[in-house]
Amino acid sequence: MRKRTHWIFTLGLGWLLSAQLGNAIGQTRPAPAPAPAPAASSVAPVGMPSALTSGLPGQANDNVQSGVAALQRGHYAIAMRAWRGDADKGNALAQTNVGYLHERGLGVPQSYPEAMAWYRKAAAQNLPQAQFNIGTLYFYGYGVELNPREGVKWFRQAAKENLAEAQYMLGLAHHEGKGAPADATQALDWFVKSALMGYPAAQLMAGLVYLSGDAGRIEADKAYVWAEVAYTNGVMDASLLRDYASYKINRKQIEQAKEAGKQCLQSNYKNCPAR
Numbered sequence: 001m002r003k004r005t006h007w008i009f010t011l012g013l014g015w016l017l018s019a020q021l022g023n024a025i026g027q028t029r030p031a032p033a034p035a036p037a038p039a040a041s042s043v044a045p046v047g048m049p050s051a052l053t054s055g056l057p058g059q060a061n062d063n064v065q066s067g068v069a070a071l072q073r074g075h076y077a078i079a080m081r082a083w084r085g086d087a088d089k090g091n092a093l094a095q096t097n098v099g100y101l102h103e104r105g106l107g108v109p110q111s112y113p114e115a116m117a118w119y120r121k122a123a124a125q126n127l128p129q130a131q132f133n134i135g136t137l138y139f140y141g142y143g144v145e146l147n148p149r150e151g152v153k154w155f156r157q158a159a160k161e162n163l164a165e166a167q168y169m170l171g172l173a174h175h176e177g178k179g180a181p182a183d184a185t186q187a188l189d190w191f192v193k194s195a196l197m198g199y200p201a202a203q204l205m206a207g208l209v210y211l212s213g214d215a216g217r218i219e220a221d222k223a224y225v226w227a228e229v230a231y232t233n234g235v236m237d238a239s240l241l242r243d244y245a246s247y248k249i250n251r252k253q254i255e256q257a258k259e260a261g262k263q264c265l266q267s268n269y270k271n272c273p274a275r
Contacts, residue, residue: 096127
């Protein structure tokens with residue numbers, strides 16, 4: 001069993017996403033490749049309005065959101081008090097967040113088994129964030145025996161609910177051949193789905209696969225667009241991918257790709273390169 005390490009940043013939706021920098025990107029053309037994209041890990045806590053649309057419309061979120069606010073201030077005990085009562089009553093959002101506190105050891109002793117138990121309760125109610133969190137524990141072997149296939153199974157369940165992180169991890173699984181057959185075409189399909197949901201790491205990976213030609217042919221113009229979008233969304237290494245792509249297209253195509261990137265962002269991902 002492996003002990004996980006991770007870092008945290010905040011998504012626009014208000015979720016805290018922990019991510020581990022791993023060997024997410026294999027050898028692609030051209031070389032050298034940009035630094036690895038962050039491999040998604042657990043999504044938590046949930047509780048912003050968007051999360052309430054995940055098949056749980058009847059579950060109140062006042063306590064969930066107050067717990068999120070307390071967590072962001074570093075008041076872990078207050079966050080636990082806000083969530084634990086609702087979690088005991090069966091609120092899947094609260095259950096997932098209680099699991100997150102146990103996974104991280106925030107205000108409580110760190111315990112993967114305890115975290116897994118809470119995630120399973122929420123996953124049984126089809127909460128995709130909980131399903132995804134279970135998947136990451138299996139995929140990376142955090143607190144359980146390493147089992148990428150089991151991880152992919154949980155990612156697929158979460159991806160059915162259009163969770164961008166799960167779509168990204170399915171792309172990564174097919175890209176690496178870890179827990180799923182190595183298949184660049186399927187990897188690109190999942191990366192693009194996640195990229196269209198606004199997930200920056202998937203935007204970078206979609207660009208890499210387009211530029212490598214591993215999915216059938218090199219499409220440097222699409223690679224440039226997704227690199228531009230990923231860079232705008234904070235993935236600094238996307239500038240390297242953008243530079244590599246520019247070597248394979250002419251000046252006019254570069255200007256067109258820049259404009260396409262702007263349109264992609266301005267349209268909220270409704271007008272972007274897709275499969």
